[in-house]
Amino acid sequence: MNGFLHLGHAFSLSKLEFAAAYHRLRGANVLLPFAFHCTGMPIKASADKLAREIRQFGDPPVFPHEVVEEEPISKEESDLNEGANVVPDKFKGKKSKAASKSSGQMFQWEIMRSFGLSDSEISKFQNPYEWLKFFPPLAVEDLKAFGLGCDWRRLFVTTDMNPFFDSFVKWQMRKLKSMGKIIKDMRYTIYSPLDGQPCADHDRATGEGVQPQEYTIIKMEVVPPLPAKMGVLEGKKVFLAAATLRPETMYGQTNCWVLPDGKYGAFEINDTEVFIMTERAALNLAYQKLSRVTEKPTCLVELTGNDLIGLPVRSPLSFNEIIYALPMLTILTDKGTGIVTSVPSDAPDDYMALHDLKAKPAFRAKFGLKDEWVLPFEIIPIIDIPEFGARAAEKVCLDLKIKSQNEKDKLAEAKKLVYLRGFTEGIMTVGEYAGRKVQEAKPLIRTKLIETGQAIIYSEPEKKVMSRSGDECVVALTDQWYITYGEPEWKKLSEDCLSNMNLYSDETRHGFEHTLGWLNQWACS
Structure with missing residues (x-):
């Protein structure tokens, strides 16, 4: 009840109304009570939003409406909109800069005005209970006009504002707890x-159904001496924090990847350890009790991917004692930590990216890479997959005739082939679990990395989630x-x-x- 009922409510309700009416006509004694769902976050979120707007812009608020320049609709857009009641010589809709910055969302105060409320009334709605007094009675009027055949004597709202419903929920919870449920x-x-x-789910503006995605963060220790820009980190253990879903492949690491233009930071995890990662990943870690200050990531120095290129690191399980941070242009900084492990034997993206760096001296020169960071590192076979062998990424890339790391569609197809077959049918050929299936070895290797302090568990939303x-x-x-x-x-x-x-x-x-x-x-x- 954070607004008026709309057509969607009428549609859902019609099924119930038709069923009730049908059974009444058949002579059944039909009981149709009615309740208003007022628990959860929608009302509280709207009330809090209103309070924030009043704090920021005053009461009544004065919003920063700066009109963006109008642009005529182009001929191409006109053709695309043919038949959609768009007149070619009209202008695109106006949007304030404030609205543009807030992804087109209206201010809550403006939404309240659209309900026909005056500025003097709106301020009261900072109190969530005000919504419960205002909107349900209006909904009853609309439902009566709709012709709903319900028993209005049995009307209630679902909060502690209704002492009977509140005592029912408390009884229910005590009962379930006493039963051990x-x-x-x-x-x-x-x-x-x-x-x-x-x-x-119902508290979200976007991202309904999205769950936490669990990764393993591999702690790649930066080998001293640290570059001048990282001088503030002297005396601490500094790690590039690489998130992976495939800890069992870490034996085959030849390097790690960073996004040259990506924004990173060195964040304190505890009194002695610092992780280099994106701010977004550090915020998630801080809410997972993995930050020196809980819920507040503390950044000791801001960095870019270019600052990290060429850093020598020691990485868990890698057969190469020292590997280097190299540039990859396709890294997403809104996924994982922005630091990516490179296993070219089993990851087509890694195979092609390393292949490009090896084959193109001009590409290496562009990023100031020394040959010894790239050229000595060869594919390390670690998993044998039926039909693909122990160099699966290389075979699939050759079979699909992939020429460079820029062929995203082909690489996505290659990745799907290798990863699925590798997990379901692959056999480890190295390490203490050699001879065992990948799906058996994977959890064992992950557990050992975590228990020995070489890795940690990290979670983030599968996709972007915005709250109401x-x-x-x-x-x-x-x-x-x-x-x-x-x-x-x-x-x-x-x-x-x-x-x-x-x-x-x-x-x-x-x-x-x-x-x-x-x-x-x-x-x-």
Whole structure:
């Protein structure tokens, strides 16, 4: 109830209304109560947004609306919009700079004005409970106009503003806890730093369904002496922090990759260790209790990828005692840590990037690379894959006739072929797990790297997640209460219950089966 009902509500409601009316006409005694969903973050996020705008711009606020220059619609755009009621000689829509900077999102105050509220009324909505008094009665008027055949005596809202509903939820939680169905545990979860709490699906402006993605960060120790720009780090252990999903391939490292124009920093992890990585990755780590100051990454020096090129590092498991940081132009700084391990035996991207550096002296010269950082390093076979052999990346690149690291589509196809077959059918040929399947060796190697302090666990959202409050979410290691839906005995009771239910469509049954299949521990706060 952070606004008016809209057509989507009417559409969903129509199914219920038609079913209720149909059964009434058949002579059934139909009970249709009605409730307003007021728990969760949407109302609180809107109220907080309003409060921030008042603090920043005043009450009533004066927003910085600087109109961007209007541009006529081009002939090409006109042709593209043919049939879409666009008149070619009209102008593109105006947008304030403030709106442009906020990804087109309106200020909350403006949204409230669009509801017909006066400036003197809007300020009260900084209090979340004000929304509960204002919007549900308006929704009732609309629902009555819609003709909803419900029992209005049974109307309620779902918050502690309704003492009956509140006491019901408290009873439910106490009951589940006494049965051992609610536990407290540390878990990685999508988290909004601005709201200071986990950001569940319905609390998100974008990124519904996105889960934490877990990586292994390989600690590549920078070999002293440090370059002058890193002088402030003297006396500390400095690591390039490379995030990988494939720790079992670390035996084959020939170098690591950095983005030349990428922005990096040296962040304090504890009193003695410093990780070089992107600020975004450091923020995620800080919320995972891996920063000298919890939830606040402390950067000792800002760096670019160019500052890192040529750094000698010792990397865990690598057969090469010293490897070097080299430039790669396709690194994404919104994924992982911005530092990437290079295993050209099993990664087509790495194979082609190293091949290009070796084959093109002008390319090496452009980035000031010394030949000894690049030329001595050869492919190290580490995994044998049926049909691909022990130099899988090289074979696939040759088979697909890939000529350079810029052929992204072909490299994506090569990667898919090698990674899938490598995991499902590959056999380790080196290390203490030689002769074992990759899928068996992978967790064992990862555990050993973590236990010996050569690597750490790192999580980040699979894709970008924005909260309704407008900030980008991280993955935090949080102490939360969980309902243990996946507990075997409870799950079996649910499955038995489902098997005895008379459902009208297979689609409904499959929906229940799917959810019972994945639902395990679910955060209840």
